Structures are given as C-alpha cells and as structure tokens.
Amino acid sequence: MGTPTARIRNFSIIAHIDHGKSTLADRLLEATGTVAPREMTEQVLDTMDLERERGITIKAQAVRMPYRAADGLDYELNLIDTPGHVDFAYEVSRALAACEGALLVVDASQGIEAQTLANVYKAMELNLEIVPVINKIDLPQAEPERVAEEVESVIGIPRERCLLVSARTGQGVAAVLEAVVTQLPAPVGDDNLPLRALIFDCKYDAYRGVVVYVRVFEGRLGAGTQIRMMAGQGTFTVDEVGCFRPGMEEVPELAAGEVGYLIASIRNVRDSKVGDTITEAQRPATRALPGYRQASPMVWAGLFPVDSDDYPDLKEALDRLQLNDAALVFEPETSAALGFGFRCGFLGLLHMEIVQERLEREFDLELITTAPSVAYRVNLRDGQQIEIDNPDQLPDPSQVISIEEPRVKLEVVTPREYLGGIMELCQERRGEFRHLEYQVGDRALLTYDLPLGEIIHDFYDQLKSRSRGYASMDYELAGYRAEQLVKLDVLVAGNSVDALSTIVHRGQAQGQGKRLVRRMKEVIPRQLFEVALQAAVGGKVVARETIPALRKDVLAKCYGGDITRKRKLLEKQREGKQRMKRVGSVEIPQEAFMAVLTIDR
Amino acid sequence: MTAEDCPAPPRSLYVHLPFCRRRCAYCDFAIAVSGPDLQDRYLDALLGELHSVSRSAAAVEPLQTVHLGGGTPSLLGPERLERLIEAVAAGFSLAEGCEVTLEANPEEVTPAVAREWARIGITRASLGIQSLSDPTLRWLGRGHDAELGLSALGWLRESGIPQVSCDLIFAIPGQSTAAFLDGLDRVLRLQPDHLSCYELTLEPGTTTRRLVDSGRYPPVAEAVALEQLRSARARLLAAGLIRYEVSNYSRPGCESRHNLNYWRGGTYLALGAGAHGFLGRPAASALGLPEGGGVGVRYWHYRDAATYVRVLGQGSSGIRDSEELDDSQLRLERLALGLRLTEGVEVAGAQLLAASRRLAAHGWLEVEGERVRATPEGMEILDRLTLELIAA
Numbered sequence: 001m002g003t004p005t006a007r008i009r010n011f012s013i014i015a016h017i018d019h020g021k022s023t024l025a026d027r028l029l030e031a032t033g034t035v036a037p038r039e040m041t042e043q044v045l046d047t048m049d050l051e052r053e054r055g056i057t058i059k060a061q062a063v064r065m066p067y068r069a070a071d072g073l074d075y076e077l078n079l080i081d082t083p084g085h086v087d088f089a090y091e092v093s094r095a096l097a098a099c100e101g102a103l104l105v106v107d108a109s110q111g112i113e114a115q116t117l118a119n120v121y122k123a124m125e126l127n128l129e130i131v132p133v134i135n136k137i138d139l140p141q142a143e144p145e146r147v148a149e150e151v152e153s154v155i156g157i158p159r160e161r162c163l164l165v166s167a168r169t170g171q172g173v174a175a176v177l178e179a180v181v182t183q184l185p186a187p188v189g190d191d192n193l194p195l196r197a198l199i200f201d202c203k204y205d206a207y208r209g210v211v212v213y214v215r216v217f218e219g220r221l222g223a224g225t226q227i228r229m230m231a232g233q234g235t236f237t238v239d240e241v242g243c244f245r246p247g248m249e250e251v252p253e254l255a256a257g258e259v260g261y262l263i264a265s266i267r268n269v270r271d272s273k274v275g276d277t278i279t280e281a282q283r284p285a286t287r288a289l290p291g292y293r294q295a296s297p298m299v300w301a302g303l304f305p306v307d308s309d310d311y312p313d314l315k316e317a318l319d320r321l322q323l324n325d326a327a328l329v330f331e332p333e334t335s336a337a338l339g340f341g342f343r344c345g346f347l348g349l350l351h352m353e354i355v356q357e358r359l360e361r362e363f364d365l366e367l368i369t370t371a372p373s374v375a376y377r378v379n380l381r382d383g384q385q386i387e388i389d390n391p392d393q394l395p396d397p398s399q400v401i402s403i404e405e406p407r408v409k410l411e412v413v414t415p416r417e418y419l420g421g422i423m424e425l426c427q428e429r430r431g432e433f434r435h436l437e438y439q440v441g442d443r444a445l446l447t448y449d450l451p452l453g454e455i456i457h458d459f460y461d462q463l464k465s466r467s468r469g470y471a472s473m474d475y476e477l478a479g480y481r482a483e484q485l486v487k488l489d490v491l492v493a494g495n496s497v498d499a500l501s502t503i504v505h506r507g508q509a510q511g512q513g514k515r516l517v518r519r520m521k522e523v524i525p526r527q528l529f530e531v532a533l534q535a536a537v538g539g540k541v542v543a544r545e546t547i548p549a550l551r552k553d554v555l556a557k558c559y560g561g562d563i564t565r566k567r568k569l570l571e572k573q574r575e576g577k578q579r580m581k582r583v584g585s586v587e588i589p590q591e592a593f594m595a596v597l598t599i600d601r
Numbered sequence: 602m603t604a605e606d607c608p609a610p611p612r613s614l615y616v617h618l619p620f621c622r623r624r625c626a627y628c629d630f631a632i633a634v635s636g637p638d639l640q641d642r643y644l645d646a647l648l649g650e651l652h653s654v655s656r657s658a659a660a661v662e663p664l665q666t667v668h669l670g671g672g673t674p675s676l677l678g679p680e681r682l683e684r685l686i687e688a689v690a691a692g693f694s695l696a697e698g699c700e701v702t703l704e705a706n707p708e709e710v711t712p713a714v715a716r717e718w719a720r721i722g723i724t725r726a727s728l729g730i731q732s733l734s735d736p737t738l739r740w741l742g743r744g745h746d747a748e749l750g751l752s753a754l755g756w757l758r759e760s761g762i763p764q765v766s767c768d769l770i771f772a773i774p775g776q777s778t779a780a781f782l783d784g785l786d787r788v789l790r791l792q793p794d795h796l797s798c799y800e801l802t803l804e805p806g807t808t809t810r811r812l813v814d815s816g817r818y819p820p821v822a823e824a825v826a827l828e829q830l831r832s833a834r835a836r837l838l839a840a841g842l843i844r845y846e847v848s849n850y851s852r853p854g855c856e857s858r859h860n861l862n863y864w865r866g867g868t869y870l871a872l873g874a875g876a877h878g879f880l881g882r883p884a885a886s887a888l889g890l891p892e893g894g895g896v897g898v899r900y901w902h903y904r905d906a907a908t909y910v911r912v913l914g915q916g917s918s919g920i921r922d923s924e925e926l927d928d929s930q931l932r933l934e935r936l937a938l939g940l941r942l943t944e945g946v947e948v949a950g951a952q953l954l955a956a957s958r959r960l961a962a963h964g965w966l967e968v969e970g971e972r973v974r975a976t977p978e979g980m981e982i983l984d985r986l987t988l989e990l991i992a993a
Contacts, residue, residue, distance in 0.1 A: 563899065
C-alpha cells in the first residue's frame with residue numbers, strides 16, 4: 001500500500017536564477033538515491049535545451065523521492081519544480097498550490113533577489129511553510145550571517161531557522177532533507193471523500209497522449225477511475241497513474257496528499273487545463289478546488305515565414321508546439337506586406353519569444369514577427385460588437401462607435417522604498433490607482449487598474465529597473481473599457497504597411513508615431529531612392545522621417561587579391577537582401593517589423 | 602556560361618615583393634618590415650617557386666603582363682630586381698611589348714635608379730605619391746614628403762621608362778578638398794600617363810581606422826568624399842585622361858593592361874607571399890591544385906614572408922589554399938569586376954538584362970545589346986547596383 005499521508009511531504013524550491021536551485025535539486029535526488037550518481041546529468045529536471053541554456057524552467061516537473069529520516073521512518077518526498085517568469089505566474093501559483101511547503105534557496109553572497117521574493121509572497125499567500133536555505137556557503141565571498149539577517153527582515157523568518165548549505169559540495173544537504181520532514185507539514189485530506197485532484201501541469205507525449213500532473217487533495221485516483229474535469233467538462237477513463245522517479249513509474253493508485261501523473265487517452269492538452277480540478281464522474285465533488293483561472297492569450301502577434309515557401313512547415317511546427325502548449329493559439333493570417341502567416345496568441349512576451357525561438361531552433365524556420373497587440377472590442381454603428389486582435393482588422397472609423405480595450409488588475413509587491421517610482425510608472429501607462437497595503441516586513445502591495453496594452457511591451461522590464469529588480473507583479477484581466485483609441489498606420493514611401501499598424505491612445509498617437517518612424521529610420525538601410533516614413537492616424541500624417549537616398553557605395557580598390565573576399569561579401573549581402581521584405585520598391589529588414597518593441601519611451 | 606568561356610591559359614603574372622621600410626598607417630596588405638637578409642632568402646625562395654611554376658604546364662602562353670607589386674618592390678634595389686626580371690624572362694617567355702610594371706615609393710627613386718629600372722626592362726612604373734600635403738603624408742605614415750614625391754615623378758618621366766603612373770588618395774581625415782585638389786593639379790602638371798585616384802578605405806586593424814574610431818579624427822563626411830571624387834574626375838578628364846575604371850584614369854592606350862585583365866575576369870599566375878592567382882581548371886591541375894567540379898580556381902600563398910620562405914625550403918609549393926569556382930560564382934565575379942570598368946560587361950539572361958534596364962531608366966547604367974556599363978552617377982553607388990543585379 002502507499003505511504004501513510006502523515007509521511008508525505010510536498011514541496012517546491014523557490015530560487016533566483018543562478019542561486020543553485022537545479023544543483024540543490026540534483027543533490028537531493030542523489031542523496032535520496034532517486035537518481036544513481038552515474039545517471040546524473042546537470043539540471044536533471046530541466047529537460048528542454050532552451051531551459052538549460054537560459055537557466056529557466058518553462059514546464060513544471062515533479063519528482064518523488066523515497067527518504068528514510070533520522071526517526072527511522074520512511075517518507076515520500078515530492079519535489080515540484082516551478083517555472084519562474086511573470087508570463088507563467090499562474091502556472092507557478094498552481095504548482096505552489098500543490099505543495100504544503102517550499103525551500104527558499106538564497107545565494108550566500110547575493111542575498112534575496114526580486115524574482116525569489118515574488119514567489120515567496122505567492123507561497124505565503126497559499127499558506128506554504130517556508131524553509132530558508134542559504135546556499136553556496138563554500139564560496140570565499142559568502143556572507144551567510146548577513147543573508148540570514150536579510151531573510152529575517154524582509155520575509156520575517158527568524159534567522160536561526162536558515163539552513164547553511166553548499167549544494168556544490170553536498171555540505172548541509174542532509175539537514176535540508178531532515179528539515180523537509182520535520183518542518184514542513186504533512187498533507188491533510190480524506191481518502192474517502194469524493195475525488196478532488198489539482199492539475200498543475202501537463203505535457204504531450206507522442207506515444208501516450210497527454211500526461212497530466214496532479215496533486216490529489218481528497219479521494220483516490222487509480223487505473224479505471226472515471227474522471228471528469230470540473231471546469232473543462234471532459235470525461236475520461238484513467239489508464240494509468242504513477243509518479244516520477246524521475247522517469248514515469250506506474251503505481252496502483254494516488255491517494256489523498258500524493259503527487260503524480262495520470263494518463264487517460266486525453267489527446268489534447270486543452271482538455272487538461274492547469275488549475276482545473278479532477279473529480280470522479282460517478283461521485284463528483286460538490287466544489288472545485290479554489291484558484292482556477294482560464295489561461296487565455298493576452299498578446300497577439302503575426303508570425304510569417306521569411307521564405308513564403310516555408311508556410312506549410314510553419315503550420316506543421318505550430319501544430320506540433322500546440323500539442324504541448326495549451327496557451328498557444330493560432331489562426332491563418334494574410335498580410336499584404338508579409339504574405340501568408342499566422343496570428344498567434346501568447347500569455348505574454350516571454351512566451352512569445354520562447355515560441356518564436358523554438359520554431360526557429362527546433363523546426364529550423366526563419367520568421368518575421370509583427371508587433372504584439374492585445375485584443376480590442378469594437379462597437380459598430382450597426383449594433384454589432386466585434387473582437388479584433390490585429391490592428392489591421394479595425395473597420396473604417398465611419399463604422400465605429402467606440403473601441404474598448406482590455407484592462408487588468410495589476411498587483412505589484414515591492415519593498416516600500418520603490419513605491420514612488422513604481423506609481424509614477426503606472427501613471428505614465430494610463431493606470432488608475434486602486435489600493436495600497438503595507439504588509440509584514442518591508443513590503444507593500446500596490447494595486448492598479450491599467451490597460452493591458454500598456455503592460456505587454458516593456459512594463460515588466462521598467463518595473464524591474466525602477467525597483468532595482470525587487471518588485472514583482474502579477475495581473476489578471478479585469479474587463480474592457482471604451483477609450484479614445486485610434487489606429488496608427490505606418491506608410492513607407494507612401495504605401496501603408498498593414499503589418500506595421502498599431503492601436504494607440506489618441507493622446508499618445510503623435511509621440512508614438514514619432515518614436516516609431518525614428519526607430520524605423522535606424523533599422524531600414526538606405527536605398528537607391530529617398531524613402532519617406534510616415535505615421536498617420538485616419539489619413540492624417542502625425543510624424544515623418546526621411547531616409548536619404550544612398551549617395552556613395554563603392555569600394556575604391558579592387559585588385560587580384562581581394563576578389564575572393566569581395567565575392568564572399570557579395571554573396572552574403574545577396575543573402576541578406578533576399579531575406580528582406582519588399583514593400584513597393586522599398587526593402588525592409590525583419591527587425592523593422594518589431595521596431596515598436598525596441599523604441600525608448 | 603558556355604565551354605568557350607572556360608578561363609583561358611594565363612598570360613599575366615603577379616609577383617609579390619612584401620618588403621617595406623615601415624607599415625603605412627592605412628595599410629592592411631601582406632607586407633614584411635625587415636632587413637636585407639630576409640630579402641635575399643625571400644628572393645631565393647621566390648626564384649625557386651618561379652622555376653617550378655615556369656616548368657609546369659600552367660605556363661604555356663607567352664606573358665603579356667608582369668606586375669611586381671608589394672610591399673615596396675623598389676626597396677629591392679636594381680641588382681636584385683634585375684636578377685628577378687631575368688629569371689622571369691628566362692623561365693617564361695615574354696610576349697612582344699610585354700608590360701612589366703614596378704610599384705615604387707618616392708624614397709627609392711633617384712634619377713640614376715630610375716634609369717637603371719628602364720635599362721633592366723621595366724616598362725611601367727607606378728609611383729605611390731598618395732598626397733602632396735606634408736601633414737597628410739605624415740598622418741598616413743608615409744616616408745616621403747611632397748617635394749620628393751613630385752621630384753620622383755619627374756625623374757621617372759625622364760628616365761626612359763615608357764609609362765609612368767601614380768597613386769593619389771582622397772577623403773583623408775584632416776585634409777581639405779582644396780588641399781587635395783591642389784595636389785592633384787600639381788601632379789597633373791607633370792603629365793603622368795596614368796593616375797589611380799582612390800578614396801581612403803579605413804581597413805579594420807589599421808592605425809588610421811583606430812584614429813578615426815577613437816574619435817581623435819573626425820571621419821570624412823560622405824558629401825565631402827563625393828565632392829572630392831567628382832572634382833577629381835572633372836579635372837582628370839579636363840587634363841585629357843579617360844576614366845577606365847572606378848578609381849583609374851589614363852591617357853588613351855596607357856591603361857594598366859595587367860589590372861584590366863583582372864577586371865575582365867582573365868586568368869593570371871601568382872608568385873610570392875600572400876599573392877593570389879586565378880587559373881582555369883587545366884592550368885590549376887598543372888600546378889597540382891586539388892581537383893573538383895570547378896571551372897576556375899583561385900589560389901593564394903602563405904601570407905607571412907618568413908613562413909613562405911620556410912615552407913618553400915621544406916619543398917612546399919608555397920600555396921596556402923585554393924577555392925574552386927563554379928559557373929554561377931564565375932558569372933557573379935565577372936559581373937562585379939566588369940561593372941567597375943567604363944567599358945562595362947556582357948551580361949547573360951533575360952532577368953539580368955531586365956534588372957539592368959530598370960536601373961538604366963534611372964541613369965545609373967547604360968544597356969547596349971547585352972553589354973551593361975555604369976554611368977559616372979552609377980559608379981558612385983556601384984556596389985549597390987551590383988548587389989541589385991546579382992540578387993535579380
């Protein structure tokens with residue numbers, strides 16, 4: 001039979017990039033014998049190349065470790081690894097919700113960093129017990145006492161509870177395992193109640209269909225159980241349940257308090273939504289677990305192949321990525337400037353970058369991405385309301401009564417000293433102040449109501465820079481509101497370029513137009529002709545720049561020795577030229593279509 | 602490209618003599634600053650290579666041109682030069698009226714030396730005057746002054762060498778347009794047969810590039826460089842010279858035949874450190890260059906003079922590497938090189954002709970049958986026009 005509930009511990013590790021989360025996880029896997037030393041690769045839990053390279057976790061992981069504690073009893077420790085970026089804030093919160101505790105790993109020379117703090121606050125909201133671990137104490141510049149003091153003043157955990165560890169040498173790792181057993185609470189939950197299991201992630205396996213990562217809170221889950229998704233509504237029969245050690249290993253059942261996976265012939269990750277509650281079809285629970293949120297795309301952008309022949313490959317690649325990425329949505333789009341492509345919806349800009357990078361890397365595609373946009377609701381004179389996620393779809397102004405933009409409730413947690421700068425940032429982005437609350441330690445919780453479109457570009461970066469990295473944010477959609485919005489068009493040599501249109505607030509149109517054409521002037525190389533760049537609202541030009549014609553471009557000397565070099569240069573230039581998009585007679589490089597993202601406010 | 606276009610046997614020879622008294626501030630060539638000891642050992646190695654190449658089947662046609670380039674070939678002194686030229690004449694057969702060019706710096710020219718050069722068979726001297734402003738010459742790191750530059754040109758004119766050319770550089774940071782044009786006028790008064798008039802290129806790794814990149818000297822504005830180019834062209838034409846290449850002007854009939862061969866896509870042999878050669882497949886095979894599917898072969902020697910001497914001593918050919926060119930690469934090169942010439946280049950293919958006509962409509966090119974040539978306006982943006990055509 002399974003481990004008694006009292007001897008299960010479910011925990012995650014919260015840490016800043018480079019503070020040693022992966023190394024500590026590796027040591028715990030070794031110390032518990034879950035992974036034999038000869039099977040160790042670095043960052044066992046980060047399986048994607050992209051994750052190893054960027055040092056970030058994109059998908060959650062869960063691994064079960066058997067552990068015989070100092071009290072002589074056998075425990076089952078479930079480590080749930082979480083992603084770490086605001087785009088995936090919701091996924092993080094669900095992974096944390098599957099735990100009773102967390103290890104907070106802090107670098108002994110760096111101290112607590114912002115991202116860490118954000119997740120600590122999240123864990124505290126979910127009532128997780130936190131065990132601080134000060135790592136890298138073997139380094140000469142380590143200052144464990146200072147960091148312990150910081151933990152106490154910022155988070156409010158007494159400094160003497162900090163564990164001193166070097167994950168690299170293994171020093172103190174045994175004490176961490178003991179602390180997990182003695183300091184973290186066991187799960188509570190009745191095996192006999194109707195099933196309630198939280199989905200905290202899922203992945204698509206080409207052979208087995210969707211593998212759903214679950215934490216059982218009440219009831220039991222085993223092969224043959226008829227399950228129902230409480231929000232998603234689908235009904236499935238479970239084929240297999242199991243746990244990760246760290247490979248998938250079948251077990252007879254998952255009881256209340258346990259973490260593992262289930263396979264139930266689910267063919268689409270959309271049928272297994274993160275945050276949803278799984279219950280029994282025959283004996284359903286009356287209430288779902290709290291905190292479910294529909295993960296919907298916040299940001300939309302066009303993805304076009306540089307080489308139009310790659311269109312079918314792009315479609316296939318998106319299909320395959322979508323199998324494993326419930327948040328990615330896409331539909332065909334046609335642009336006069338860029339040809340055939342796809343309009344894609346993303347959770348945020350990092351999600352967009354990751355998808356773009358995976359398409360380019362794993363599927364060897366070269367892409368042009370257009371400026372990201374949010375979805376607007378447009379009220380038409382004929383009484384209809386349409387939703388557009390592409391500025392180019394905005395109907396003629398004569399048919400439009402009003403345009404509504406999505407707004408978010410933004411929550412920022414920050415040390416108090418940065419409040420002023422952050423509030424200033426929110427005001428600049430058309431934010432409306434809602435609430436300010438001082439919390440334990442040094443932190444403050446700031447709530448604003450802002451247009452979503454104002455936070456998707458560089459808001460997160462700005463927030464980080466204005467708080468020296470310490471503030472963290474989370475947001476959720478909070479309805480729509482009609483605003484004075486206009487479509488800002490860009491004309492290149494007199495031709496409107498659909499893929500460059502954006503929707504902006506009327507009051508910002510001129511400033512944004514100026515910055516946009518100025519930036520485009522920097523990225524579009526000089527052509528044989530003078531090229532006018534104009535930003536226009538409803539046919540009225542609000543900003544203009546001119547790229548002067550190329551006047552001189554000739555190599556002075558060309559003799560025998562230079563010819564190989566010259567030919568190679570020409571071949572390279574030809575390649576670059578063929579990658580550019582032509583609008584009328586003007587050649588536009590890929591980065592011009594993203595110009596709006598790289599302008600300074 | 603048809604079989605008849607397959608590169609013909611070489612009738613030109615380039616010989617690299619890498620020695621210099623010092624490296625000029627703008628130079629990124631394969632040169633060696635060294636004493637007479639290396640010069641002798643280098644010459645021995647070079648003559649060794651010459652013997653083996655001249656005995657091979659790569660050298661079947663009499664040579665029409667020989668170019669002694671550098672470096673500073675004039676540093677070698679008349680005795681060594683004579684030895685070299687005799688070896689060339691003995692190893693290869695020289696065609697009637699063969700052009701034998703020597704690159705020279707003013708520092709080595711005296712009336713007596715110039716007469717010696719004429720005697721040993723130099724038919725064309727190319728003098729590196731570069732500028733007639735002393736501060737500018739110093740900035741460029743040259744070892745002569747304006748007066749010596751002009752004197753040297755005069756001595757060469759009187760030496761009996763049939764053709765004299767000189768090099769001038771424009772668009773030099775710190776030099777005014779007036780100063781440049783004044784220098785040009787002073788050179789033109791001495792009626793050179795040929796003049797190469799270059800814009801200064803700030804090559805990576807050179808002193809001039811560093812001086813400009815570091816902000817100590819402002820780069821020359823594009824408009825200023827253009828003004829100097831246009832004014833120079835006007836004065837050169839007014840002096841009765843014709844522009845036959847982007848940067849080269851001559852009295853009719855006094856074009857550099859050696860360089861014309863490069864620009865027309867012709868083949869040539871090369872000897873010496875850093876020297877590049879270009880051969881058709883049969884000649885390349887005769888030199889033992891690797892076989893592949895290519896129609897033409899470009900090859901080059903070890904760039905460092907001491908290395909070159911060493912490997913030849915070990916029995917190597919001195920050739921560092923080579924690349925084979927297929928038809929499309931050859932066509933691309935011929936187009937890019939031929940467009941540099943005022944006579945233009947024959948292009949093949951409807952697409953290329955259509956693209957040429959589009960550019961001709963703006964006055965940058967002229968199209969006559971299948972021949973395409975750049976206009977003076979087109980010459981100013983020639984690299985871009987070339988790109989437009991090759992990407993067509």
